[in-house]
Amino acid sequence: MNHTHTQPLLSVEGLEVHFGPTSDPVRAVDRVDFQIFPGEIVALVGESGSGKSVSALALARLVPEPAGRIVGGKIVFMGLESNCVAVQSSVLGLEAKKGAGSACLDVFGMKSSELRKLRGNRVAYIFQEPATSLNPVFTVGWQIGEAIRLHRKGVMVNAEVQKLLGQVGLPDPKRAAKAYPHELSGGMQQRVMIAMALACDPDLLIADEPTTALDVTVQKQILELLVDLRERRGLSILLITHNLGIVAEVADRIYVMNNGKIVESGETKTVLRTPQHDYTKKLLAAVPRLRKGKTTNSHE
Amino acid sequence: MSELLKVENVSVCYGELEAVRDVSLSLAAGETLGLVGESGCGKSSLGRAILRLEKTSAGRVLFDGRDVCSFTGAALKQFRCEAQIVFQDPFGSLNPRLSVGAAIEEVLFVHGRGGGKVGRRNRVAELFSDVGLNPDWLRRYPHEFSGGQRQRIGLARALALDPKLLVADEPVSALDVSVQADMIRLLKKLQREHGLAYLFIGHDLAVVREMSDRIAVMYKGEMVEVGTADQVCDDPQHAYTQKLLSAVPDIDAALKTVE
Numbered sequence: 001m002n003h004t005h006t007q008p009l010l011s012v013e014g015l016e017v018h019f020g021p022t023s024d025p026v027r028a029v030d031r032v033d034f035q036i037f038p039g040e041i042v043a044l045v046g047e048s049g050s051g052k053s054v055s056a057l058a059l060a061r062l063v064p065e066p067a068g069r070i071v072g073g074k075i076v077f078m079g080l081e082s083n084c085v086a087v088q089s090s091v092l093g094l095e096a097k098k099g100a101g102s103a104c105l106d107v108f109g110m111k112s113s114e115l116r117k118l119r120g121n122r123v124a125y126i127f128q129e130p131a132t133s134l135n136p137v138f139t140v141g142w143q144i145g146e147a148i149r150l151h152r153k154g155v156m157v158n159a160e161v162q163k164l165l166g167q168v169g170l171p172d173p174k175r176a177a178k179a180y181p182h183e184l185s186g187g188m189q190q191r192v193m194i195a196m197a198l199a200c201d202p203d204l205l206i207a208d209e210p211t212t213a214l215d216v217t218v219q220k221q222i223l224e225l226l227v228d229l230r231e232r233r234g235l236s237i238l239l240i241t242h243n244l245g246i247v248a249e250v251a252d253r254i255y256v257m258n259n260g261k262i263v264e265s266g267e268t269k270t271v272l273r274t275p276q277h278d279y280t281k282k283l284l285a286a287v288p289r290l291r292k293g294k295t296t297n298s299h300e
Numbered sequence: 301m302s303e304l305l306k307v308e309n310v311s312v313c314y315g316e317l318e319a320v321r322d323v324s325l326s327l328a329a330g331e332t333l334g335l336v337g338e339s340g341c342g343k344s345s346l347g348r349a350i351l352r353l354e355k356t357s358a359g360r361v362l363f364d365g366r367d368v369c370s371f372t373g374a375a376l377k378q379f380r381c382e383a384q385i386v387f388q389d390p391f392g393s394l395n396p397r398l399s400v401g402a403a404i405e406e407v408l409f410v411h412g413r414g415g416g417k418v419g420r421r422n423r424v425a426e427l428f429s430d431v432g433l434n435p436d437w438l439r440r441y442p443h444e445f446s447g448g449q450r451q452r453i454g455l456a457r458a459l460a461l462d463p464k465l466l467v468a469d470e471p472v473s474a475l476d477v478s479v480q481a482d483m484i485r486l487l488k489k490l491q492r493e494h495g496l497a498y499l500f501i502g503h504d505l506a507v508v509r510e511m512s513d514r515i516a517v518m519y520k521g522e523m524v525e526v527g528t529a530d531q532v533c534d535d536p537q538h539a540y541t542q543k544l545l546s547a548v549p550d551i552d553a554a555l556k557t558v559e
Contacts (some may be wrong), residue, residue, distance in 0.1 A: 047476045048447070186339070214505045215338040220547040242476045245506075245549030273555055286478040288506035290533060290548050 002219040007078055008035040009203055009236050010059070015073035017054050017063055020233070028054045028068065030260035036204065041230055041237045043268065045245040045283065046257035052240050057208045059238075060099065060123045061115060077122060121151060124197035128209040130189035134181040140192045140250075141165075141177025147199040174211055187218035205229075208240045223250055244287050248272055256280045303365075304329045304464055304497050305350065310359035312345045319345040321521040322359070329464065330491065333530065334496040334512030336505055336544065338408045342521040343501050350499065351383050352376075363465070381411055381461040387469035390450035394442040400453050401438030404428075409461045427456040432486060448479035452486070459490065467499045472507060484510050506548050509533050518542045 015032045018025035029051045036042045044052045058070055129131050135143060144164060145157045151162050154159075158177070165173035168191040181189055190210060197205055207226065211219035227250055228233050239251060247254055247268060254271050256264040256279065264277040275281045305327040320342040327333045335343045348354035348359050352368045353453040361368045363383060387393045395403055401545050404424045407413075414420035425435035433450040442450060448538070451471060458466055472480040484507070490496060501507045508515060509529050516526040517538065524536040536542045 047478055063302075216505070216549075217338055217544060219549075242478075243549065245551045245554075248551040248554035249549050261535040269555055272551065283478060284551075285390070286481040287551055288477075288480070288504070288510050289552065290506040290509060290545065290550055291552060 005077040006037055008076075009040075009077040009078050012055075012059070013074045013076075015055060015058055015075070016071045016225055017051075017058050017068055018071050019068045020266045022069075025069075027260050029058065032073075032257075032260070032262050034078075034255050034262065034265070036236050036238055038236055039202070039230060039234045040253065041227070041251050042238060043239045043241060043251035043254045044257060045241060045254055046248055047283075051260040052257045053208055056125075056208055056238060056240055059204075059206065060119045060125075062119075066165070077118075090207065117151075121200050121203055123204045123206060124200070124202040125206045125208065126190070126193045126197050126210050128212050130186065130193045131181060133193055134189060136181055139178050139180055141179075144177075144192065144196045144199055147196055147297045151200045158201070161195075162299075164198055165192070167198070167229075168192070168195045169221070170195075185218075186214050187221060190214065190222055191219075191225070194222075194229075194235070198229070198235075201233075202235070204236045204238065206238045206240070209242070210239070211246065212241070212243075219246075226250065242283075244272065244283055248267075302329050303327070304331075304363070305499075306348075306362040306365075307350060308360045308362065310346065310349055310361060311357045312342070312349050312354055313357040318357075320349065323518070323521075323523045325393070325464070325516055325523065325526065327497050329497050330495045331514070332491065332500055332506035332512045334515040335499060335501045335518060336503060336508050336515060337413075337518035338503055338544075341518045343455060343518050344531070346518070347385070347469050347499060347501050351385055351467055352379070353385075354461060377411065382463050383465040383467070384458040384461065384463040385467045385469060386451070386454050386458050386471045387406065388473055390447070390454040391442060393454055396442055397437050399441055400445070401428075401462060403442075404453070404457050404460055407457055411461055423460070424456075427460055428460065428481070430490070431456045431479060432482075434537055446479075448475050448483065452477065459494070462494070462495065465497045465499070468505055469501045470503070471500075473502065473504070480507065487511065504548060505544055517544065 012032065012034050015029055016027070017029035020026045032055055034042070044055065046052045054063060054068065059075060061070070063070055084246065093194050134140065141161045144161045148155055148157050148160050162173040163178050165176050170176040170188065170191055184192065211222050214222065223246060226237055230237060239247070241247060251268045254265065254268045255262050256271070258279040264271060264275065264280045271280065272284065275284055303326055307325045309322050309324055310320060311318060311322055323346055325333065335346065337343045345354055349356050352371070354371070363379060368379060394400065401424055404427060405420050408420045408423060414423040420517060424438060428435045428438060433449060433456070434451050445453065472483045474550070475483060491498060498511070500508060500511045512529045514527065515529050515532040517524050517540065518533065519540040525536065525541050526533060532541060533545065536545055
């Protein structure tokens with residue numbers, strides 16, 4: 001894909017997130033740059049503790065405070081109407097830029113009401129464990145509807161909920177809406193989470209290990225759903241995973257993270273065919289292969 | 301190779317639901333049999349029935365030629381030493397209020413192994429280094445370890461009594477790929493050193509293939525295919541096995557396909 005003439009949907013520059021004492025912080029995210037273009041599936045890859053999830057949480061200022069601190073960086077978010085959301089670190093004492101002619105918002109200096117809009121309307125998240133993200137005492141229909149009631153006034157909630165459940169491939173949307181989370185399988189629960197994420201028609205879906213807790217056959221269905229949503233709705237997806245097999249199958253571009261830094265990036269196929277960094281090579285060697293012959297890592 | 305485990309026409313029922321239906325398999329000493337299938341196919345129930353952690357409603361499980369359901373008293377205790385299990389979620393299977401050293405030592409104490417207190421402590425330290433952990437960490441608590449380290453602790457606990465059979469129920473499914481690869485290497489090393497037989501339960505055929513000599517495929521409580529790992533993965537006969545194979549993300553194929 002050639003992006004020279006398109007504007008990125010999201011552009012992150014020099015993002016820094018620290019944890020622990022200010023005197024000797026853990027640099028969970030250490031001056032990270034990345035971009036996501038409209039309709040693109042971008043993979044952020046690395047092991048547990050590499051900083052990939054924290055980077056993603058920082059995009060909507062969801063890093064748990066005060067344990068974690070966003071200490072620097074800039075996030076520029078382009079809306080569909082080409083209005084810029086310029087985001088700069090208030091911690092650094094930088095003024096939010098109110099560009100002439102284009103409506104600008106500042107994620108780091110945003111008021112909580114503005115943040116809620118960003119989180120609901122522009123960016124949505126799905127996580128690894130759908131069961132723990134769903135409230136066990138409400139029906140899934142009610143939970144999906146909540147986002148619509150809060151963010152989209154005047155929409156027929158029940159009809160919209162059923163439409164969404166149908167879009168994410170639940171066989172009987174009307175019945176599914178009345179189900180409680182425990183009545184659904186893990187794969188169905190993840191579909192419900194995706195429906196909830198789509199409820200406010202976001203531009204960017206951040207999927208943090210969305211299939212790690214699922215069986216391979218269900219994993220395949222969920223990945224197909226994500227690709228399908230990109231095709232149908234032009235959704236951009238930031239896919240966070242440690243599984244390079246998944247990345248190879250669905251992502252357009254890849255960023256490899258290690259110890260808080262992005263160590264390699266590029267078109268998925270280029271990076272995986274000709275990895276330059278040792279860490280990328282190590283991750284590749286660790287992928288279990290189904291076909292024998294090409295692998296070398298199975299024995300010491 | 302001598303036959304260590306023989307499962308004959310075993311069924312497991314939970315009330316009305318028949319989770320395992322008429323399954324037969326065998327496992328030789330030192331061999332790895334992979335057991336694959338999706339959640340709910342009955343693979344864990346079968347693993348638990350083999351260890352007599354679940355009642356069978358039909359059929360027999362023979363361990364070293366003897367029916368495990370016939371074991372009582374000392375014979376049952378001996379069987380519990382010889383057949384052990386490692387679970388998917390190591391955190392859920394470790395007592396959060398016991399240091400990991402004490403948790404492993406308890407196993408030796410209950411079974412009267414390892415001599416006195418000093419002997420037990422030494423044995424625990426030895427087990428810890430066997431699974432690639434630093435014996436200086438024995439006083440730490442489960443929450444102080446990473447997922448991969450906890451899984452090694454679960455393995456040390458299972459190995460404490462020198463088992464002949466280890467049922468490994470999705471032991472690497474919750475781990476990162478690179479940690480997964482280390483764990484697979486460790487399991488293979490321990491198998492060579494101790495002549496262990498593994499029943500390796502998983503849902504990812506690529507991982508199961510790395511580990512197994514033979515693979516059995518389960519679907520809706522029944523065994524639909526069994527063969528050598530190469531046969532099952534390269535020339536699957538049953539439609540479900542084919543579906544399972546096509547679901548595994550295939551990095552080589554994905555990179556080969558057209559731009």
